[in-house]
Amino acid sequence: MTERSESTERLFQQLDALVADIIDQFASQGHGTAVVIETLQDVLAKRRYAYERDPDPAEEDVNEPANDWPGADNRRTTTKE
Numbered sequence: 241m242t243e244r245s246e247s248t249e250r251l252f253q254q255l256d257a258l259v260a261d262i263i264d265q266f267a268s269q270g271h272g273t274a275v276v277i278e279t280l281q282d283v284l285a286k287r288r289y290a291y292e293r294d295p296d297p298a299e300e301d302v303n304e305p306a307n308d309w310p311g312a313d314n315r316r317t318t319t320k321e
Contacts, residue, residue, distance in 0.1 A: 266276040
């Protein structure tokens with residue numbers, strides 16, 4: 241075996257153990273094992289799609305509007321009469 245295939249096999253074994261723990265955890269909470277597996281497949285598909293669209297979203301600058309508009313720091317006060 242090459243070093244890469246050994247590394248891939250080790251990764252597979254580690255992930256397999258974690259996935260088995262996840263399935264056991266949610267199945268013991270009353271979710272059916274088949275439902276847990278199906279939901280896990282959906283989650284992984286969603287993550288794969290997101291990764292294909294943007295492999296590293298942290299690299300991008302986010303241009304969000306700042307809270308520096310004139311009334312941002314003024315707290316609205318209400319008085320009861």
